[in-house]
Amino acid sequence: MSASTPLAHPPNLLQTNARLDLLPAELLKVIVEQVDAQDAKIELLPYIHSRWLINGDFPRGIAVLSLTCRRLREATLPYLCQEVCPRQLAHPLFQFQQLPRALVQNIRTLDCTEMTPTTFAAMALNVASLPKLEAIKVSCNVLHCTLKPRHASSTSSSSSDSSSSSDSDAMSAVNSGARSVNNKTSWPRDAWSAREAASMQALSIQLAQTALRQGNSCFKSLALHDLRPQDFDQTLDLLANPAALTSLTLTSWSRFYTTADMPAIQALSRLVHLETLHVSGVDSFNYPEPKRLQNFPSLSTVRTLSIRGYSPRVVRIVNHLAPNVVNLTLVYQSASPSSADRLAKLPCLRHLDLRASWHHISVLSAFSTCTLSTLTWVEQEDSTYRVAGHGRVTLARLLRLEQLRTSLRTVRFTPRSRMAWATEEMQELSQACRDRGASLEVRLGVDNPGDLPEDPAVQANTMQDTLAWASTHVEWLARLGDAGGLKEMWDVLYEARQRQAVALT
Incomplete structure (x- = not known):
C-alpha cells in the first residue's frame, strides 16, 4: 500500500495501549512533553469555534495520556497537577502525605483566588513542602476577607458581653453552693464556644501569616488581582520577598493614577530584582495617566513591561517607570485618536507589541527614535470601514514604517478579521517591509466563526x-x-x- 492510499479502516487507537509499555523511557518522556506542550497551546487560543472547547470542558491531553498504561501514568505524574489551590492543600490526602511524590514535588503555581481562613492556614503551613513552587495568584478582595472576617468583630463583641454575664452567673453559683461540682454548671456554652472559635480562628490566621512571611522567598512570580492601593504595601510584605520576586502582575493599575492613591505606588521601589511587570486597569476605574510623575518609582531592573494606555501620556509613564525595558507590550485604548505627546526614550527597547485599533495606530510615532528589531501589531478592532480624508486608508499608510529606524527586521501583524484587508494591501505592506530589509509575518486573526465570504x-x-x-x-x-x-x-x-x-x- 502506497503512502498516498487512504486507509480503508482507521486503526483502533484504543488497542495500541500495550505497545506503549514497550517503548524506551526516553521516547515516553518525549511523548509526554509534546502532549503537555500541545495542551499549553490550546489554552492560549483566543477564540475556539467549538462549544466543547469554549466551555473549558475538554479533557487535557496529558490527563487522557495518563490513563493509557501504567508506565505513562508514572511518566505523566510531574505534569498532571502543576497548579493547586488552598482547598486542595487542606485535603487529608495532602495533609497526611498520601499523594505520589512526583506529583507533589512538581507543583509550581498556587491559585489563591478562592480562600477561607481554614484553607489559608493550610496553604501557609504547606508552602514549605512544595520544593518547586514559584508562583502565586491572589484575589486581594478574597485575601482581605480571609484575614479580617466580617463576623469576627461582631462575634467578639457579643462574646465579650455574654462572657461578662456568664462570669457573674458562675460566681454567684459557686458562692451559693447551689450546684455540686460533679453536676452541669449554668455556663452559657453557646456563647462561650463562639468566643473560643473566634479566638482560635484569629490565632490561626496570625500564625499562618507569620509562616507565610517566612516562606514567601520561594515566590518568584506574584499576581495581585483587585488590589486596593492602600493595601499594596501590606500585601507585598505578606507575599513577596524583595530579594526573590522577579515577576509582578497588577490588574488594578489605573487606580494608582488618582492623586489620593498615587503615593502607594512607591512600594514598587522595594522590588530591587523585578524583571517582569504586567499592569492593567479595571473597566470601572479607567483613570487617564497623570501629568506629574513625582511619586512613580524608576525600576531600572525591569526588562519586560506590559501596560494599558488610556491617553498618549502613557509613553511618559513607560519612560519613567521602566527606562531599560527591552520587551514592551502596549494595550492602547485611548478615548479618541491622538498622536503621542512625547517620544519614547527607551535605548534598550528591541521588541514592541502594540495592541490597538487602527484609529490609535498613530501612537507608533512615539517610538520613532527607538532601535526596534521586532514590531507586532495585534489589531483590536475590525478595520472593514476605514475611511479618512480622501478615501480608504491602506495598511501601509497606517503603519508608516518609514518613520521607524532601519534596525527593524520583523513586522508581525494579526488582523482582527481576515476579510478586513485586501490581498493588494497585504502585498503593498510586504513590499514596504522588503524595501526596508524587514520581513512580514501575518498571523491568523480571531474571526467571528459565523463569518463567511460574500461570494x-x-x-x-x-x-x-x-x-x-x-x-x-x-x-x-x-x-x-x-x-x-x-x-x-x-x-x-x-x-x-x-x-x-x-x-x-
Whole structure:
C-alpha cells in the first residue's frame, strides 16, 4: 500500500495501549512533553469555534495520556497537577502525605483566588513542602476577607458581653453552693464556644501569616488581582520577598493614577530584582495617566513591561517607570485618536507589541527614535470601514514604517478579521517591509466563526470542504468511542437538517 492510499479502516487507537509499555523511557518522556506542550497551546487560543472547547470542558491531553498504561501514568505524574489551590492543600490526602511524590514535588503555581481562613492556614503551613513552587495568584478582595472576617468583630463583641454575664452567673453559683461540682454548671456554652472559635480562628490566621512571611522567598512570580492601593504595601510584605520576586502582575493599575492613591505606588521601589511587570486597569476605574510623575518609582531592573494606555501620556509613564525595558507590550485604548505627546526614550527597547485599533495606530510615532528589531501589531478592532480624508486608508499608510529606524527586521501583524484587508494591501505592506530589509509575518486573526465570504460560490465550496471533513471523521469518532465528539457534531448539524430550502440569491 502506497503512502498516498487512504486507509480503508482507521486503526483502533484504543488497542495500541500495550505497545506503549514497550517503548524506551526516553521516547515516553518525549511523548509526554509534546502532549503537555500541545495542551499549553490550546489554552492560549483566543477564540475556539467549538462549544466543547469554549466551555473549558475538554479533557487535557496529558490527563487522557495518563490513563493509557501504567508506565505513562508514572511518566505523566510531574505534569498532571502543576497548579493547586488552598482547598486542595487542606485535603487529608495532602495533609497526611498520601499523594505520589512526583506529583507533589512538581507543583509550581498556587491559585489563591478562592480562600477561607481554614484553607489559608493550610496553604501557609504547606508552602514549605512544595520544593518547586514559584508562583502565586491572589484575589486581594478574597485575601482581605480571609484575614479580617466580617463576623469576627461582631462575634467578639457579643462574646465579650455574654462572657461578662456568664462570669457573674458562675460566681454567684459557686458562692451559693447551689450546684455540686460533679453536676452541669449554668455556663452559657453557646456563647462561650463562639468566643473560643473566634479566638482560635484569629490565632490561626496570625500564625499562618507569620509562616507565610517566612516562606514567601520561594515566590518568584506574584499576581495581585483587585488590589486596593492602600493595601499594596501590606500585601507585598505578606507575599513577596524583595530579594526573590522577579515577576509582578497588577490588574488594578489605573487606580494608582488618582492623586489620593498615587503615593502607594512607591512600594514598587522595594522590588530591587523585578524583571517582569504586567499592569492593567479595571473597566470601572479607567483613570487617564497623570501629568506629574513625582511619586512613580524608576525600576531600572525591569526588562519586560506590559501596560494599558488610556491617553498618549502613557509613553511618559513607560519612560519613567521602566527606562531599560527591552520587551514592551502596549494595550492602547485611548478615548479618541491622538498622536503621542512625547517620544519614547527607551535605548534598550528591541521588541514592541502594540495592541490597538487602527484609529490609535498613530501612537507608533512615539517610538520613532527607538532601535526596534521586532514590531507586532495585534489589531483590536475590525478595520472593514476605514475611511479618512480622501478615501480608504491602506495598511501601509497606517503603519508608516518609514518613520521607524532601519534596525527593524520583523513586522508581525494579526488582523482582527481576515476579510478586513485586501490581498493588494497585504502585498503593498510586504513590499514596504522588503524595501526596508524587514520581513512580514501575518498571523491568523480571531474571526467571528459565523463569518463567511460574500461570494455564494466561495461559500458553497467552504461548506463542501467542511462537510467532507465531517463525514470522514464520523467513523473515527465511533471507533474511538468519543461520545462527546459525536454529540457535538450532531448538535452542529441538526439545525442545518431542519432547513427545507436554502436561498442562494
